[in-house]
Amino acid sequence: AADRLEELLAGLNEPQRDAVTHGDGPLLILAGAGSGKTRVLTHRLAWLVHSGRASHQEVLAITFTNKAAQEMRNRVELLLGRRTRGMWVMTFHAACARMLRAEAPRLGYTRQFTIYDQADARRLTKRCLEELNVDTKRFTPAAVHNQISDAKNKLRSADDVRELVGSRFEEIVGDVYDAYEREMLRMNAMDFDDLLVRAVNVLELFDEVRERYQQTFRYVLVDEYQDTNHAQYKWLQLLAGEHRNLAVVGDDAQSVYSFRGADIRNILDFQDDFPDAAVVKLEQNYRSTQTILDAANAVIRNNRGQIAKDLWTEVGQGDPIRVRELDDERSEARFVVGEVQRLIDEGVSRQEIAVFYRTNAQSRVIEDVLVQRDIGYQVVGGTKFYERAEIKDALAYLTLLGNPQDVVAFTRVANTPRRGIGQTSMSRVTAFATAMDMSVWDAAANPAAVPSLGAAAIKAFSRFMGTMEGLRERAAQGVPVGDLLEAVLHETGYVDALEAERTFEAQGRLENLTELVNTAREFDASADPGEDTLDVFLQQVALVADADTREDEGLVTLMTLHNAKGLEYEIVFITGFEDGVFPHSRALDEGALEEERRLCYVGITRAKRDLTLSYARQRMVFGSQQYGLRSRFLDEIPFELTDREQTDVVRQPGARVSWAASRADAPPPEAVDFRIGQDVAHAAFGEGVVTGIEPGGIVVIRFARDGSERKLMAEYAPITRR
Ligand code: ATP
Ligand code: MG
Numbered sequence: 199a200a201d202r203l204e205e206l207l208a209g210l211n212e213p214q215r216d217a218v219t220h221g222d223g224p225l226l227i228l229a230g231a232g233s234g235k236t237r238v239l240t241h242r243l244a245w246l247v248h249s250g251r252a253s254h255q256e257v258l259a260i261t262f263t264n265k266a267a268q269e270m271r272n273r274v275e276l277l278l279g280r281r282t283r284g285m286w287v288m289t290f291h292a293a294c295a296r297m298l299r300a301e302a303p304r305l306g307y308t309r310q311f312t313i314y315d316q317a318d319a320r321r322l323t324k325r326c327l328e329e330l331n332v333d334t335k336r337f338t339p340a341a342v343h344n345q346i347s348d349a350k351n352k353l354r355s356a357d358d359v360r361e362l363v364g365s366r367f368e369e370i371v372g373d374v375y376d377a378y379e380r381e382m383l384r385m386n387a388m389d390f391d392d393l394l395v396r397a398v399n400v401l402e403l404f405d406e407v408r409e410r411y412q413q414t415f416r417y418v419l420v421d422e423y424q425d426t427n428h429a430q431y432k433w434l435q436l437l438a439g440e441h442r443n444l445a446v447v448g449d450d451a452q453s454v455y456s457f458r459g460a461d462i463r464n465i466l467d468f469q470d471d472f473p474d475a476a477v478v479k480l481e482q483n484y485r486s487t488q489t490i491l492d493a494a495n496a497v498i499r500n501n502r503g504q505i506a507k508d509l510w511t512e513v514g515q516g517d518p519i520r521v522r523e524l525d526d527e528r529s530e531a532r533f534v535v536g537e538v539q540r541l542i543d544e545g546v547s548r549q550e551i552a553v554f555y556r557t558n559a560q561s562r563v564i565e566d567v568l569v570q571r572d573i574g575y576q577v578v579g580g581t582k583f584y585e586r587a588e589i590k591d592a593l594a595y596l597t598l599l600g601n602p603q604d605v606v607a608f609t610r611v612a613n614t615p616r617r618g619i620g621q622t623s624m625s626r627v628t629a630f631a632t633a634m635d636m637s638v639w640d641a642a643a644n645p646a647a648v649p650s651l652g653a654a655a656i657k658a659f660s661r662f663m664g665t666m667e668g669l670r671e672r673a674a675q676g677v678p679v680g681d682l683l684e685a686v687l688h689e690t691g692y693v694d695a696l697e698a699e700r701t702f703e704a705q706g707r708l709e710n711l712t713e714l715v716n717t718a719r720e721f722d723a724s725a726d727p728g729e730d731t732l733d734v735f736l737q738q739v740a741l742v743a744d745a746d747t748r749e750d751e752g753l754v755t756l757m758t759l760h761n762a763k764g765l766e767y768e769i770v771f772i773t774g775f776e777d778g779v780f781p782h783s784r785a786l787d788e789g790a791l792e793e794e795r796r797l798c799y800v801g802i803t804r805a806k807r808d809l810t811l812s813y814a815r816q817r818m819v820f821g822s823q824q825y826g827l828r829s830r831f832l833d834e835i836p837f838e839l840t841d842r843e844q845t846d847v848v849r850q851p852g853a854r855v856s857w858a859a860s861r862a863d864a865p866p867p868e869a870v871d872f873r874i875g876q877d878v879a880h881a882a883f884g885e886g887v888v889t890g891i892e893p894g895g896i897v898v899i900r901f902a903r904d905g906s907e908r909k910l911m912a913e914y915a916p917i918t919r920r
Pocket of ligand 1 (some may be wrong): 209210211214230231232233235236237238449452483484485736763764765766803866
């Protein structure tokens, strides 16, 4: 046992060890990227269990992604040298969902409540908007749902929102929020935000529940604390406020989710919340080369509101950061994939390589070239798999078996595949269920009682519900999810219908379903005994579908910069370093720009030894050609840390000139030879007028032909003065 304790502490430096062996009371670790914060949390969890301070089920550890949770669980088992089932190492959402599986009945839900993903939530928002006769073109479901989500993250109820109405939009948001909440409760469903809000509600409203969980979780550990929102903060306070054994780690320079309600003040004010908190600083970085760290430090230094933390490493200087300029997004993709190919040929394994970008849409060109070259890759976070219709159908069947009240699941599957249940009959059944305050399942199971339902429809419902009752019995007996799913797919005629199609597409759908059965079987193999397996499976799928995909060894990884947080790769490419792309065009004002810069810091610090940054001179954005200006973030990286190459087509087509030379030649921003109001002509866009001049040699021109306003680089764009 002493040996194991030795081992547990061996791979740690002194401040890390202090943090791991910190006894009771609040603990704050505020430190830069790659300094071992996550490692400290993992070791601390193992240490708490090993030293007998808590059993492995008495520690709540919150990670940012499901993948990080899995890694932490594996590490803890390794450190403890045994399997540990039922550990609460998971994301906020998963932990709240697990808590609510037990406690939801107190709030009027059943334990089998459904979790709605983003698409479901938007669909319901749309329905509420339509019922309130709101023009959904002017007030889009996405925009309204964002506001509802924002309010929930701040723990503001529909009534709170309604009290502060200032505009027509806010009024609509308040009304829809109210209707949405009532619908969700009626359908026994929660969206992602609800998981947190309801978990807070149940702890606040029921003293005995709160006390029980406070006793259960004797220690609470939280990773990436800088990205917690108010609801998460409140939930943690309720759980740990009494015993105060709360350890949080984070980095203010990596706070990148304010658009989702994350509040950086949570970490900055931790010492106000807990004046006696032990504070540990970590400065040695174990991940990256000194060059990479210097670049990251230099970029983040341009933010005003950042706590200074200089990172150092013993790894050594390493190679310079490669900066490459390309003609357009296609040549950028070809360049990146060409480099990936070269690395693979040199023996680098695919899973050591990652390509990041600012927005999801940027992945497609890169994917195209990867497919052409036959290089295996995965897109993390862009999970297409769970969005496919057949997968959603299959999951809706399972959902309905668990939660007979789920009208959305019911209407999705009742006539899929076609079995003679029309739209009208379906509405009659759901309306009847609402009127009689019964579940849609019970209404459909006794169709003869539903007014004005035709004989054919009654027969169709009876046959369908006969099948479903049989399946539900097996679900209730707790048969493995894989078996249940297979039974669903065959007995409901789903597979037969696809096979009858005899198309490639149907073949693909069948393959996807087979993959889903595999997923369920994997789940069955690792499920905790005694848990309600179907619910847990659906919950897991709902949460995974939202965030990270399943791991696959031996694949190149593509993901957005946001998804890259907390991860590390030997070799990193970051593409699209253009003003307007990264920093994002919507984020060019002061506060938002600092968040973009933090995202840049996150991206750079993912790389262990090899980092390449690229940008394109022109790029199709939303179907129109835009001329990019290289990102200001690139210019914040000291020249001597980089190896820069660019093609200057204006002066010497195809010739490579050094960055320094071209920079010296470039006219300073003030020297741009345009005036606002001046008439100009562009070789491609035709005639226009200058409407603005921006720093960095950009002119803004409104074109007569289509009224579009475009930002162009004065130096490169083919513009003539008139
Ligand atoms: P981020 O801010 O990006 O989340 P972090 O602070 O959580 O980073 P970790 O991911 O825990 O950092 O650690 C970065 C890398 O350094 C990991 O590969 C980790 O295993 C390694 N590492 C951390 N501490 C040590 C140490 N004392 N000895 C050896 N390796 C270490
Ligand atoms: Mg970390």
